[in-house]
Amino acid sequence: MPRTEANGIELEYETFGDPRQPTLLLVAGLGSQLLSWRSGLCAHFAAHGFHVVRYDNRDSGLSTFLDRGPKPDLRAIVRGDPGSAPYLIADLARDAVGLLDALGVDRAHVAGASMGGMIAQQLAIDHPGRLRSLCSIMSRPGDGVSGAGTREAEAQLSTPRPADRAGAIEAGMGVWRVIGSPGYPEDEAGLRAHVAETYDRSHRVDGFGRQLAAILASPDRTAGLRGVTAPTLVLHGMADPLIDRSGGEATARAVPGAELLLLPGMGHDLPEPLWPDIADAVAANAAQAS
Template sequence: MREASRSDSMGGGGRATGGQDQLADVGRGVTLCYRRSGGGEIPLVLIAGLGQQMHDWPDGLCAPLADLGYNVIRFDNRDVGKSTHFGFRPPGPVDLLRKRWHTDQYDLADMAADTVGLLDVLGLNSAHLVGMSMGGMIAQTVAARYPDRVASLTSIMSTTGAPRVGRPALSTWRLMFGRPARNRDEHIASAVRMYRHISSRGYPFDESAVAAAAAATWDRDPRPAAGVGRQLAGILKSGDRTAELGAVAAPTLVVHGDRDLMVNPTGATRTARAIAGARLHTLPGMGHDLPVGVWPALTDLLDTHIRTARSTDAPHR
């Protein structure tokens, strides 16, 4: 495994701007693009959701965490952004329904192994993992399969994969399976339409921020639909992970909004129930996004959770 670097800047919408992108060979033919911020000694790894890139963790959330002493690490999962993309054709709606996978189709366990590979490259024995949506599923899987590598776990707006739990609303499914964007403008319009639907109804909708993030996504990875399709197949291929979550030993915080149309709040309830000692916190008015108004509360929740975990754990964590 190896590490390399190159400059890459993104702008707008309170998302990641400037800085140095790093490339890490995490093994098995996968290279992840990541970015670090903050000079603190507490490693905090943020794992993005379906189709998201590292800049979907807003700077306005990451900067206060860095100021609190965290070494904040964001990265592009496989098949998005500047990380390794797979060349096989993603499954269509019928394939997803019938669970017909390409022979090279990966699952959440593979993506969890990518995350652990990144920890290896960075020389981290363990880290505090925070994942949103699909990123929460990946973080859960790392905690279950690599317990010594996870100092604490925070699962945000995610679920267990159990049937009839944490499922998108029918209206959300219809938007998800719309025609893929053919150009940058269509991609931005599609993102605005989706986020207007799944956004936090208890907070103002910031269309300009969503459009800026979508533009950055396209500029870093034009025509991202195929990678998103393969990631979705990876989630569905993984099935019900409830039993596996019983192996999670890390102190766990589960965070969810009560207005989520992408991952029904039942996903949070089941996640907290499946992990011994997990604490569930519901943020009123939050949907399936991270609006500015949520950042202070989420920062406080994360900091309190991690420092509580550190106070009862080994000194190196």
């Protein structure tokens, strides 16, 4: 896969479809690699006429890991002292802009899932001229109220990840059993293969805490979202245990004219049976862009 310098770091990325078509930038979530945007879903987007770009955020996958500084103090950040966070969601949004610059893309359709949705929201707030349309998926505006998860789901964020391959794969399976879509349970063998592929590509987990610190230390985006003018789709699973549907509802309320699409049976993932519906919805929202 290609890699490029962006915003002072290096980002690993992959593309699908015709580069002459409008770009759809896919932003991954907390601790997730670009593989979280499954190739089959990317193919659906490409079939809708997008040049699809998926990439690893900093501190994930094969992009730059910022592991030379002190560890963030998550407890202090939660108590209101964000000083130990090495970067914020706004910095991750600048990474996305840097990637677009490196690819020679002036304006792109942007879709982000979970933390990726937060990054996409911030990109729309801070860099409105770089977006054609916005899609925020299973995310929240950071108001500290909406989008709370269940205790069991949130416990997955603080559970240590084993370093060995077998243990890491089992832990990953456990995570998806908790946060996955109850209405669309994934085939056990297929899920295990995906978790194993992710581990084999990059099994580093030390960036997770820094990304989590960025989420916790970043300010509420609600006021900024009120100024977003790009066509906006907010997509959320009605059975999401990690970020409750209220996070999507709050995001949609904040953006003038945003469309809210709630999907029954969908948890905190993008199940394959819903890929055609998701691709159709993203394409319909993008079509509203001038």
